[in-house]
Amino acid sequence: xxxxxxxxxxxxxxxxxxxxxxxxxxxxxxEVSRLLKEANEHDRAISPVGHGAFLHVGxxxxxxxxxLCTTELSAVVNYQPxxxxxxxxxxxxxxxxxxxxxxxxxxxxxxxxxxxxATVGGVIAANLNGPARFSQGTVRDFLxxxxxVRADGTLIKGGGQVVKNVAGxxxxxxxxxxxxxxxxxxxxxxxxxxxxxxxxTFALAFSSAEKAGEAALKLTGSDMQPFxxxxxxxxxxxxxxxxxxxxxxxxxxxGFAGMQEEIDDQRSHLRDVLGDDAxxxxxxxxxxxQTLAQALRDFPxxxxxxxxxxxxxxxxxxxxxxxxxxxxxxxxHAPARxxxxxxxxxxxxxxxxxxVPDDQLLALVDWIRVHATSNNGFAVVEEIPPALKxxxxxxxxxxxxxxxxxxxxxxxxxxxxxxxxxxxGGI
Amino acid sequence: xxxxxxxxxxxxxxxxxxxxxxxxxxxxxxxxxxxxKAVPEIVVLPHSTEEVAAVVKFLNKEKIAFVPxxxxxGLSGGCLPVEAPVMIGTSRLNxxxxxxxxxxxxxxxxxxxxxxVSNAVKEQGFQYAPDPSSQQACTIGGNIAxxxxxxxxxxxxxxxxxxxGLEVVLPDGEIVTVGGTVxxxxxxxxxxxxxxxxxxFGIVTQAALKLTRQPQAYRxxxxxFESVHHATQTVSGIxxxxxxxxxxxxxxxxxxxxxxxxFHFGFPTDAGAVLIxxxxxxAASLDPQTERIQAICxxxxxxxxxxxxxxxxxxxxxxxxxxxxxAIGRLSPNYCTQDGVVPRTKxxxxxxxxxxxxxxYQLRIANVFHAGDGNIHPILMYDERNADETRRVVQAxxxxxxxxxxxxxxxxxxxxxxxEKMSQMPLIFSPEDLMVMTQLRSVFNPDNLCNPNKIIPTxxxxxxxxxxxxxxxx
Numbered sequence: 001x002x003x004x005x006x007x008x009x010x011x012x013x014x015x016x017x018x019x020x021x022x023x024x025x026x027x028x029x030x031e032v033s034r035l036l037k038e039a040n041e042h043d044r045a046i047s048p049v050g051h052g053a054f055l056h057v058g059x060x061x062x063x064x065x066x067x068l069c070t071t072e073l074s075a076v077v078n079y080q081p082x083x084x085x086x087x088x089x090x091x092x093x094x095x096x097x098x099x100x101x102x103x104x105x106x107x108x109x110x111x112x113x114x115x116x117x118a119t120v121g122g123v124i125a126a127n128l129n130g131p132a133r134f135s136q137g138t139v140r141d142f143l144x145x146x147x148x149v150r151a152d153g154t155l156i157k158g159g160g161q162v163v164k165n166v167a168g169x170x171x172x173x174x175x176x177x178x179x180x181x182x183x184x185x186x187x188x189x190x191x192x193x194x195x196x197x198x199x200x201t202f203a204l205a206f207s208s209a210e211k212a213g214e215a216a217l218k219l220t221g222s223d224m225q226p227f228x229x230x231x232x233x234x235x236x237x238x239x240x241x242x243x244x245x246x247x248x249x250x251x252x253x254x255g256f257a258g259m260q261e262e263i264d265d266q267r268s269h270l271r272d273v274l275g276d277d278a279x280x281x282x283x284x285x286x287x288x289x290q291t292l293a294q295a296l297r298d299f300p301x302x303x304x305x306x307x308x309x310x311x312x313x314x315x316x317x318x319x320x321x322x323x324x325x326x327x328x329x330x331x332x333h334a335p336a337r338x339x340x341x342x343x344x345x346x347x348x349x350x351x352x353x354x355x356v357p358d359d360q361l362l363a364l365v366d367w368i369r370v371h372a373t374s375n376n377g378f379a380v381v382e383e384i385p386p387a388l389k390x391x392x393x394x395x396x397x398x399x400x401x402x403x404x405x406x407x408x409x410x411x412x413x414x415x416x417x418x419x420x421x422x423x424x425g426g427i
Numbered sequence: 428x429x430x431x432x433x434x435x436x437x438x439x440x441x442x443x444x445x446x447x448x449x450x451x452x453x454x455x456x457x458x459x460x461x462x463x464k465a466v467p468e469i470v471v472l473p474h475s476t477e478e479v480a481a482v483v484k485f486l487n488k489e490k491i492a493f494v495p496x497x498x499x500x501g502l503s504g505g506c507l508p509v510e511a512p513v514m515i516g517t518s519r520l521n522x523x524x525x526x527x528x529x530x531x532x533x534x535x536x537x538x539x540x541x542x543x544v545s546n547a548v549k550e551q552g553f554q555y556a557p558d559p560s561s562q563q564a565c566t567i568g569g570n571i572a573x574x575x576x577x578x579x580x581x582x583x584x585x586x587x588x589x590x591x592g593l594e595v596v597l598p599d600g601e602i603v604t605v606g607g608t609v610x611x612x613x614x615x616x617x618x619x620x621x622x623x624x625x626x627x628f629g630i631v632t633q634a635a636l637k638l639t640r641q642p643q644a645y646r647x648x649x650x651x652f653e654s655v656h657h658a659t660q661t662v663s664g665i666x667x668x669x670x671x672x673x674x675x676x677x678x679x680x681x682x683x684x685x686x687x688x689x690f691h692f693g694f695p696t697d698a699g700a701v702l703i704x705x706x707x708x709x710a711a712s713l714d715p716q717t718e719r720i721q722a723i724c725x726x727x728x729x730x731x732x733x734x735x736x737x738x739x740x741x742x743x744x745x746x747x748x749x750x751x752x753x754a755i756g757r758l759s760p761n762y763c764t765q766d767g768v769v770p771r772t773k774x775x776x777x778x779x780x781x782x783x784x785x786x787x788y789q790l791r792i793a794n795v796f797h798a799g800d801g802n803i804h805p806i807l808m809y810d811e812r813n814a815d816e817t818r819r820v821v822q823a824x825x826x827x828x829x830x831x832x833x834x835x836x837x838x839x840x841x842x843x844x845x846x847e848k849m850s851q852m853p854l855i856f857s858p859e860d861l862m863v864m865t866q867l868r869s870v871f872n873p874d875n876l877c878n879p880n881k882i883i884p885t886x887x888x889x890x891x892x893x894x895x896x897x898x899x900x901x
Contacts, residue, residue, distance in 0.1 A: 082663045083770040083801075105669060127611065138610075140619055141588050156863045160855065162768040164800040164840040166574050166623055167848075168856055168882065169864050170587065173619025182615075194669035217529055223552075223643045225709060258712065265711035312609040314530045344610050345530070377609050398614045400603045405615050407870045412863075424614045 012052035013067040015422075016060045016386035020047070020067040027072040029147070029155060029186045035068060036184060037153030039417055047419050048180040050091060050119030054126050054301070057382045058179060060389050062421030070121050073186055076100060078161065085144065085161055087189040090121030107195045109136035113298045121185040127177030130297045131228035131255065134343040136193070140176040145189030148175060148182070151413035156183075163191050174408075180419045181427055182412045196257035199227065201289040202270060203282045204252040209233070209326070212250035213319025215274050216342040219254065220315065222273045224266055227257035228296070231342040233322060236295030237288070245337035250322070252342070253292060299339045300382065305350035307334075307361045308383035311372050315345040321371060325349065328367050332360045345377075358388055365392045395424040428468045428512055432489060436471055436513075439481045444519070446470035455496065455514055459561075460504040460847055467494070467514035474519045476594060476602060476632040483630065483877075484600025486513055492876045495630045497538065497569030500561040502766070503845025505572060505625045509880035517568045520632055523547055531638040532591055532608060537568025537631045541575075544636060553638040556583040559841075560749050568631045574623030576841035578748070581799040582673045582707075583639065585841070587622040594633035595621060598877035608635045620867065625843050626878040628871035642673070642707035646717055647735040647744055650702040650724045651695050655679055655794075657727045658700035659775045662798045664723040665704065666771065670716055674705040675799030679778075681758070682751055682793040682806070689754035692747045698730065702798065703748055751795045752806065759791065759808030765824055767831030768840040771801045780830040781805050787826075788819040802840035803831070829854065844882045852884055 013020055026032045039046050045063035049055065050070055073089035074096070081104040088097060094108070094115035101107050111130030112123055122128070124146070129138045145159035148171075158171020175185055206212040212231050219226055230253040234245040254270070256263045270281060284292060300308065313321055318340050329336035334356045340347040351364060365381055372379040373396070381394040398405065402425055409416070409427045421427075437445055446452055447469055456464040473479045486493050492511035498518070499506060508514055520536035523543065527533070528551055533544055541562040544555040558577035559565055565575070571593065576585045583589075592606030606618030621628045652658040658677055665672060678686070679700050687694040694701060702724075706716050717734070724732045735741040755762050769777045778794065781803075785792040793806040805827055809820045828838055832854045839848060852861060864883050868875070 080770060080772055082667050082772050084666060085770065137584070137588065140616065141584060150863070154859050154863075156860050157856075158860070160835075160837045162770055162801055162836050162840070164576060164580060164585070164768055164797070164802050165837040166585075166841060166843055167838045168844065168852065168860070169867055170574065170620055170623045171863070173587065173616050173622075174867075176616055176619065177611075178615055194671065197669070220531065221529065223640065223709070225640075258709075259715060261715050262709050262712045265709055310611070312607075312611045314527075314609060316529050346610055376607060378607070378611070378613055380613050395613045400601070401605050401614065401617055404597075404603065404605075404617060404870060408615055408867075411866045411870055 013047070013049050013055065013069070015047065015055045015064060016389065018061055018064045021065045023067045023069055025069045025072050029073070029149065032068070032073070032149045032184055032186055033153040033155055036149050036151060039066060040152050040415055043415055043417065045417050045420050047422075048121065048125070048184045050122040051093065051117040053114050053117035054122060054128070057126065058419075058422040059394055059426065060386055060421060061419070062426070068184060070119060070184070070186070077187060081106060084192050085163060085189055086192055087145065087161060087187060088120055089187055090119060090185045092120050094118045094120060094123055101192055102195065105195050106192050108142060108190050109193050110139060110142065111297050113301045120188050124176055124185055124188060125178060125180045131230055131293070131341060134229050134341060135225065135227045135257075140173050142190045142192070143172040143176060143188060144191050146172045146175055146185060147187035149184045149186055151183065151415065151418050159189065161189050179423045181409060181423045183418065196227070198260045198263050199255065199257040199289070200263050200267070201284045201292060202254045203284060204254065204274075205280055206250045206252065207248070209250045209319040209323040212252050213342070215252055217316065218273055218275070220343050224269065224273055225256070225258070225262070226343070227255040229254055229341070229343040230296050231318065231322070231340040233326065233336075233338045236292055236299075245335060253296065255293070296339065299350070300348045303350065305383060306352035306356045306385070307350070307364060307381070309349045309365065309368050309379055310382050311347040311349065311368060311377060311379045313345045313347060313372060313375060313377040315343060317375050317377070318342060318345060318347060321347065324371065325368065329364065332356070332364060334360055334364060358385070362388060362391055369396060398424050432491065433469060435485055436469065436482060439485065440471050440473050440478050444472045444474060444478070446472065455499070455516075458499040458501040458504060458506050460502055460507070460845060463504055463507055463846060465508050467508040468512035470514045470516055472516045472519050476520070476596065479515065479596045479630055479632050480600050480602050482515060483596050483598065487599045487874070487876060490874065490876065492879050494878050495568070495572070495626045497566035497572070498540070498564045500565040501569060501573060501845065502842040503839070503847040505843050505845040505881060507846055509846060511879055515630060517566060517630070517632070524633065528553060528638070533636050533638060534608070534633060535567050535636060536633050537566060537571070539567050541565050541567060541570055548638055552641050554641050555636055556589055556639045557586045567634055567636070571622050571631050571634060572624065572626040573841070573843045578674045578676065578797070581675055581797070582671050587619060589637045590618060590622055591635040591637060593618050593621055593631050595629040595631050597629040598872040598874070606635070625845060625881055627868055627881055629877060644710040644713055645673070645705060645707045645741060646713045647741045648702070648704040648720060649733045649735075649744060650704060650729045651698045651731040652700045652702070652727070652729055654699040655778055656775060657729070658702050659778070659798065661702060661724055661727040661729065662774065663772065664727060665720060666799070668719055668723060670706065670719060672704055672799060673707045674703065675797070676703040676748055677701070677794070677796055677798035678748070678751065679794040681791065682755070682795045685754040685758050685793065686747050686751055688757055690747045690750070692743055694747070695731070703744060748795070755793060755806055755808065758793075759810070761811045762806050762808045763820060763824060764804050764806045765827050766839045766842040767803050767828050767836055769801045769803065769831050769834045769836035771799070773834040773836070774798060774801055776834055777803055777830060781827055784823045784826050788823040790816070790819060790823055792823075797840070800840065801836065846881060849882060849884045852882070
């Protein structure tokens with residue numbers, strides 16, 4: 001298992017400044033089993049990795065001896081287009097998966113950041129989603145079967161290859177967002193969908209977060225069926241206005257997808273639904289729409305930022321939260337950019353491109369967490385200098401369900417060799 | 428049961444929260460799976476989450492097993508008390524706690540009936556999408572336990588796709604919240620693993636459910652074919668064309684004849700198969716989809732494609748479909764059904780296998796099923812007074828499920844394992860898979876006091892079912 005061409009360089013697997021002693025690239029499920037069995041026997045700490053694009057997320061590893069890279073497990077195991085299901089190795093990257101499905105006019109309706117560098121296993125483990133989640137759903141809605149190698153090397157499976165199945169406990173759900181701490185995902189089966197025939201995007205500008213938020217709620221409460229609905233305090237491309245988030249303009253990006261007739265119908269009703277407050281409604285060109293879709297998709301990882309948080313709120317709370325947070329960020333001289341999946345209540349924030357003092361970053365984390373949790377929401381710090389991670393408590397607290405999570409971890413990985421320290425509560 | 432224990436339960440839930448008399452308890456001896464029966468020693472009907480927690484805490488202390496129950500419409504014996512003396516019913520947890528239309532969710536107690544949720548938001552243009560055929564009676568808690576589906580799962584998904592969070596009384600009496608009222612709650616998706624656990628992870632007392640906008644318009648088709656083969660080709664054709672119908676249901680000759688005799692809808696009784704196809708969404712999208720569907724039907728030699736003229740005709744068509752099982756009573760004194768699933772493209776294969784099984788065992792088998800999902804419901808007809816026929820039905824049923832598994836499918840699409848299909852779990856899961864499920868159960872339910880003897884077969888303890896399965900509508 002030497003370094004081969006096409007493999008990600010091992011420097012890509014540095015986590016919070018820690019480099020693994022070894023990187024292994026198992027080419028079969030048996031090999032993954034053998035590696036884990038061995039690691040478990042020798043108490044060697046392993047981080048399952050794909051292309052290493054999202055390793056900045058999560059707590060500082062307690063131990064990190066081996067990176068287990070899944071990219072060689074990239075086979076298409078079973079694909080029957082008319083079954084609308086596909087089974088693939090966990091190391092296949094999402095862009096390749098979509099290309100294969102695209103040949104039959106199909107897609108897996110997930111649009112997480114950087115599909116070229118996101119493996120299927122990584123998308124599942126980190127529960128990565130994008131703007132389309134508003135209309136399509138998230139990873140857990142499409143994952144119908146999974147194969148996982150447990151920490152002791154045992155291969156287990158849950159779900160199956162059929163779209164409707166209630167036999168046994170729903171293991172696929174458990175592994176969505178489990179962050180590599182409960183086993184190494186080696187194979188996944190997804191339910192897939194026809195690719196929309198046509199698409200278009202509208203951009204709207206508002207003078208305040210509240211007005212943009214109101215417009216978003218009008219849309220979600222109407223007969224309109226937006227494909228995505230994104231609220232931002234910056235312009236994702238230079239030709240279109242300020243990119244820093246400083247100008248006080250809030251933008252709503254409304255995507256429609258489906259049959260041409262559906263798009264035409266919604267285009268003709270958009271202004272009626274939004275009313276007079278909408279101001280300028282601009283329909284983007286195909287090129288602009290493509291650039292925008294990428295920018296919206298990649299925002300959670302793109303551009304330099306000293307601090308990135310992901311906040312879960314009620315959709316109705318987003319606008320006020322953004323306005324208040326913008327004021328707070330100005331007070332702390334931390335340039336702030338926001339992008340919200342407005343129909344889902346998911347807010348991504350990025351602070352600073354330049355040096356913001358540590359205490360200011362921590363104060364911002366504190367502000368966000370206090371305001372999110374007081375509204376029954378949650379806040380996860382997705383990026384911050386590693387030295388601050390512990391104080392920032394990146395995942396926040398989980399509440400009374402935490403003992404169950406600890407017991408789950410102890411059951412599936414009793415020695416704590418899988419991604420130790422990287423998940424909630426130091427799991 | 429020890430009087431001291433009864434007294435303590437009375438103390439917790441009050442005299443109106445206890446069903447102790449034998450004749451009253453006997454109502455709780457089974458769910459929709461009527462083949463096995465067991466009367467609980469006592470039924471308690473708590474009025475609040477706190478009362479559920481107090482009851483469970485007490486039972487846990489005394490190490491007395493218990494079984495949760497909603498409306499008892501389950502189809503696999505999920506709430507059958509097997510070596511569990513106490514039944515905890517959720518019927519008094521029947522309040523819709525909070526409706527938040529702007530954020531598109533509802534918080535409801537687990538004893539709330541499925542249809543009440545949609546009714547509560549209907550005027551405002553919303554619905555709770557999962558619509559099992561028993562939705563006038565079944566409870567949200569039961570739906571969560573079974574991860575219930577419905578005719579419209581093809582487009583809208585099943586229960587787990589519509590639940591944001593749960594309040595659960597764990598088997599030790601602790602009250603926890605898993606998930607929440609917002610999306611992407613950090614930590615393991617305990618909500619996801621609790622849904623579909625058939626009540627073995629604790630008792631769900633409250634749930635946050637997602638609301639969906641009602642479709643702007645519907646269109647419902649009845650397509651008539653000379654053969655099952657042409658109907659299945661049409662199903663594949665529709666899916667391949669990029670249309671995702673809201674529902675796609677198939678019925679064969681035997682069931683068409685039974686339904687027509689019962690409901691006089693106007694089904695052609697000489698047809699080989701009919702499809703009920705429903706599309707919904709923006710009104711503007713329905714005409715072009717209609718053209719495509721009609722063309723696909725014609726290409727596959729449909730004799731006729733009718734479109735429901737109005738809502739009344741649409742409802743009549745669905746009523747016929749949903750009551751199909753009741754109509755079988757006209758053909759046979761007894762019947763039983765299976766809930767296997769195959770990949771969509773294997774529907775013709777499984778139908779062929781069912782025909783072979785029918786010939787081999789000299790049994791009449793009717794088919795009415797969710798063709799779009801590959802979820803079959805073969806109805807095996809028999810007369811229980813004929814012991815030999817009864818035995819043949821059991822064998823035939825097993826052979827059909829084995830065939831589903833051979834074709835890459837599963838034992839159950841929407842009814843659950845319960846007690847009914849426990850012994851067949853090893854057909855699709857390895858000992859390692861079953862071991863991890865046992866361990867997961869222990870995380871939530873370490874002493875196995877909460878709904879014991881369900882889902883996972885005890886090694887060496889598999890009971891071989893020798894009598895036929897249920898005969899209830901679905």
